[in-house]
Amino acid sequence: MRSPRHDPLHRLILTRFVRALLRLAYRVPYADSNVPYKLVARAWCDRLREVAPSGSVVPSILLSMLLARGNATVVEQVVVHRPRAGGTGSLKPARLARFCLRAWRELDSVARSVPVVRG
Numbered sequence: 001m002r003s004p005r006h007d008p009l010h011r012l013i014l015t016r017f018v019r020a021l022l023r024l025a026y027r028v029p030y031a032d033s034n035v036p037y038k039l040v041a042r043a044w045c046d047r048l049r050e051v052a053p054s055g056s057v058v059p060s061i062l063l064s065m066l067l068a069r070g071n072a073t074v075v076e077q078v079v080v081h082r083p084r085a086g087g088t089g090s091l092k093p094a095r096l097a098r099f100c101l102r103a104w105r106e107l108d109s110v111a112r113s114v115p116v117v118r119g
Contacts (some may be wrong), residue, residue, distance in 0.1 A: 006083035
């Protein structure tokens, strides 16, 4: 989990929406499924390559979904979130909408192909 977040308000809102969607629709319980640093066994990465589309726009989130569906033991640690060092964001409404649609399709595709392991 990244803390404290140094993002603009619209990114914080988007993050909360994605977290709620992942919890409610896909049963992914993690605080920050898109955290850019994960230490996982190679088998999980191999499984991700099997089910994720080539060129995925949300591979980190798909990996989180696999871990949750596979009933993996996950330990979340706080990592320092650093603000953007330079440049500007590219979060334009039309681009964001296309990105979200593609991400949703990827999530749905993987969710349909990966059963939930109980236990």
